[in-house]
Amino acid sequence: MGQIGRLEIELFLIGGSAGSLKVLLDMLPAVRPDLTFPVVLILHRKAGPESMLDILLANHSNMGVIEVEDKTTLQPGTVYLAPADYHLLFEHKSLLSLDCSEKLNYSRPSIDVSFQSAADIFRGNVGAMLLSGANADGAEGLAYIKKSGGLTVAQDPSTAEVAYMPARAIERGAADHILPPGQMASFINNLSVSTN
Amino acid sequence: MLEPTIIKDDELEVLLADISVLYGYDFTQYSKASLKRRVNRICLLDKFASFAELRYRLTHYPEYLQRFIEEITVNVTEMFRDPTFYKALREKVFPQLGTYPFIRIWLAGCSTGEEAYSIAILLKEANLYHKSLIYATDLNPGVLETAQKGIYAINQMRQYSENYILSGGREDFSSYYRANYEMVKFNADLREKMIFSTHNLVSDSSFNAFQLVVCRNVLIYFEKELQNKVLRLFDDSLDPLGFLALGAKETLRFSNLEKQYKQLDSEKIWRKLH
Ligand SMILES: C[S@@+](CC[C@H](N)C(=O)[O-])C[C@H]1O[C@@H](n2cnc3c(N)ncnc32)[C@H](O)[C@@H]1O
Numbered sequence: 133m134g135q136i137g138r139l140e141i142e143l144f145l146i147g148g149s150a151g152s153l154k155v156l157l158d159m160l161p162a163v164r165p166d167l168t169f170p171v172v173l174i175l176h177r178k179a180g181p182e183s184m185l186d187i188l189l190a191n192h193s194n195m196g197v198i199e200v201e202d203k204t205t206l207q208p209g210t211v212y213l214a215p216a217d218y219h220l221l222f223e224h225k226s227l228l229s230l231d232c233s234e235k236l237n238y239s240r241p242s243i244d245v246s247f248q249s250a251a252d253i254f255r256g257n258v259g260a261m262l263l264s265g266a267n268a269d270g271a272e273g274l275a276y277i278k279k280s281g282g283l284t285v286a287q288d289p290s291t292a293e294v295a296y297m298p299a300r301a302i303e304r305g306a307a308d309h310i311l312p313p314g315q316m317a318s319f320i321n322n323l324s325v326s327t328n
Numbered sequence: 329m330l331e332p333t334i335i336k337d338d339e340l341e342v343l344l345a346d347i348s349v350l351y352g353y354d355f356t357q358y359s360k361a362s363l364k365r366r367v368n369r370i371c372l373l374d375k376f377a378s379f380a381e382l383r384y385r386l387t388h389y390p391e392y393l394q395r396f397i398e399e400i401t402v403n404v405t406e407m408f409r410d411p412t413f414y415k416a417l418r419e420k421v422f423p424q425l426g427t428y429p430f431i432r433i434w435l436a437g438c439s440t441g442e443e444a445y446s447i448a449i450l451l452k453e454a455n456l457y458h459k460s461l462i463y464a465t466d467l468n469p470g471v472l473e474t475a476q477k478g479i480y481a482i483n484q485m486r487q488y489s490e491n492y493i494l495s496g497g498r499e500d501f502s503s504y505y506r507a508n509y510e511m512v513k514f515n516a517d518l519r520e521k522m523i524f525s526t527h528n529l530v531s532d533s534s535f536n537a538f539q540l541v542v543c544r545n546v547l548i549y550f551e552k553e554l555q556n557k558v559l560r561l562f563d564d565s566l567d568p569l570g571f572l573a574l575g576a577k578e579t580l581r582f583s584n585l586e587k588q589y590k591q592l593d594s595e596k597i598w599r600k601l602h
Contacts, residue, residue: 201577202548215577218548221361230548230577231362233402236330248330249361272330 138283141323142169142225142257143206145250147243147273149176149265151293153185155313156263157192160211162317165194168325170206172228172250174214174243176267186213204228214241221246222253237269247273256281259323261316262307263287265297275306285309285319331368339379340367346386351393354530355400357554366400373399398468402549405439406484407446408491409544410576414450415496416595421571422454425539431460432538434565436529437546438464441475442488446495447542448518449504453497457521463536465527472524478514482507529558534565541566544575544596559585566600573597 144167148156152175163171177185189211190197197211198204206212206226214220218230219241236242243262247270250258260277262270264287278284286307289295301307311319335343340363341356348354355363367382374395376382385392408414425431431451438444444464451457466472489501505512527535529546541562547555562572563585572580572589574596580586589598 201579202575203552218577221359221365223359223361229359229361231359231365231402232404232545232548233362233365234404244330245365249365252333252364253361276330 139256139281140325141259141283143250143254143259144169144171144320144323145174145247145258145260145277146171146263147174147247147260147265147270148263149239149243149267149269149294149297151264151266154293155287155316156189158313159317160189160193160195162321163193163195164321164324165209166324167195167209167320169208169323170210170212171195171320172206172212172214172220172246174220174241174246176239176241176243176265176269177216183216189213200228200230202230214246216241219245221249225253237267239267239269243270244273244276248276251277251280251282254282259283259285259320261285261287261311262298262301264292264294266294267297268300270297271300271304271306274301275304278306278308283308283323285311285316287316288312331365331372333364333368334371334376335364335367335379335382337364340364343367343379343383343386346383347393347396350387351390352531353393353397353528357530357551358549359551362402362549363400366402370396370399394468394470398470401468403439403468403471405442405545406491407442407488408495408497409443411491411494413544413573413576413595413597414446414491415494416592416597417447417573418450418454418496420592420595421540421573421597422450422456424569424571426454426456428539429459431456431540432536433460433462433540433542434536434538435462435464436466436527436541436543436562438466438472438475438524440471440480441478441524442480443542443544444475444522445478445504445514445518446492448522449492449497450495451521452518453499460521462522463538464522464524467526467528469526472526476519476524478519479511480514482510482512485512529561530554534561536565537567538565538570539567540571540573542573544573544578546575547578548575556584559583563588563600568600568602570600571597572600
């Protein structure tokens with residue numbers, strides 16, 4: 133059951149930094165695998181070959197988890213993880229691209245960059261959530277999504293390991309909803325256009 | 329700060345068509361998401377308030393073209409970027425290349441040269457540099473000038489030195505350059521076997537036969553069709569049993585070449601079968 137009167141969600145974005153991994157590992161198991169849209173994760177992470185974040189996330193999710201490569205195509209009910217050291221961009225509604233241009237907010241991938249790119253392609257048909265973090269990245273991107281008509285969520289700062297990132301977004305009025313981790317999965321599930 | 333959107337999608341198309349017709353540089357098959365960001369960024373940097381202003385400058389001032397192209401392409405690079413790639417070059421590719429009397433390497437999209445110096449260092453350490461030639465090419469003449477000089481900011485060296493060690497380097501990394509205030513200059517003997525030249529992967533053809541072609545983080549900026557065209561160009565430029573190396577997130581899979589090449593383990597290195 134989608135929310136009354138709002139546009140259909142065709143993409144859900146999650147941005148996170150310090151303290152966000154635990155939130156994801158807690159909520160992903162409760163996200164239904166038959167979501168009618170893809171979920172794209174932009175997480176600040178250390179560059180390095182040994183990172184097995186995709187495997188860790190896959191072990192905590194009923195959905196497939198794919199670390200994005202050049203020109204990866206998007207499928208509903210699948211989680212896409214931005215690779216370390218690249219910005220993730222949207223070419224069109226089902227095609228991603230990567231870019232290794234300058235860092236933004238000391239970050240590559242930058243949440244702002246991906247959120248803006250998604251909003252330019254999906255307009256109002258996108259949902260985005262900003263989790264715990266110590267970085268200024270993400271707040272502007274979330275505001276951009278809201279301005280384009282998208283649906284925005286910030287983690288309740290009082291539940292965040294590092295409150296700074298979601299608090300910045302809330303301060304600038306970028307969040308439609310403020311949620312604790314325990315309510316995130318059902319929030320996402322409810323955006324899916326289900327038949328039951 | 330995110331760039332504001334000054335240039336709309338259809339305006340970008342017009343601009344790219346102008347540049348192609350007037351100057352012969354064809355960006356129409358570049359990935360649009362990155363291009364859009366770069367064009368909006370240059371509007372901000374060079375203070376164009378509208379599409380019309382940017383278009384006027386580009387079409388009426390040919391001397392502006394070089395700056396424009398340099399800014400809309402992404403030239404970010406580092407030394408020993410992805411150390412495991414360089415480790416694989418050392419351990420899996422160079423022993424093969426060493427069997428040739430003469431080694432020709434093409435670095436396509438070499439940007440400001442950090443990759444070229446990294447490979448020169450590896451070749452030296454493998455005792456192969458004396459019989460090698462590195463052809464380092466890029467679309468932008470400006471980055472090639474920097475590459476030729478081999479002068480880089482000293483504050484990068486710590487990171488590069490760490491990368492170097494992770495790539496299997498055992499020497500003292502600082503022995504490869506001389507520091508002077510904020511800058512370092514890499515030793516002249518590393519440049520001895522480098523040839524720098526402009527080459528446009530979109531429009532220029534093959535110019536030699538190589539045993540190793542390295543093109544990393546360039547194809548991500550191209551759409552699929554152009555990628556296939558450029559991969560054909562590399563194929564035409566590779567000797568039988570030659571090696572092709574791509575960036576960490578790029579692949580030969582799904583391309584027309586896939587069947588004629590064999591991937592080395594999980595590395596982004598492929599060997600031409602015959
Ligand atoms: C991101 S840099 C990659 C540098 C280096 N190979 C690395 O991986 O660190 C991309 C380079 O490709 C160059 N480039 C873009 N389009 C090109 C073209 N059509 N022909 C040749 N080089 C091109 C750009 O000028 C830039 O220097």
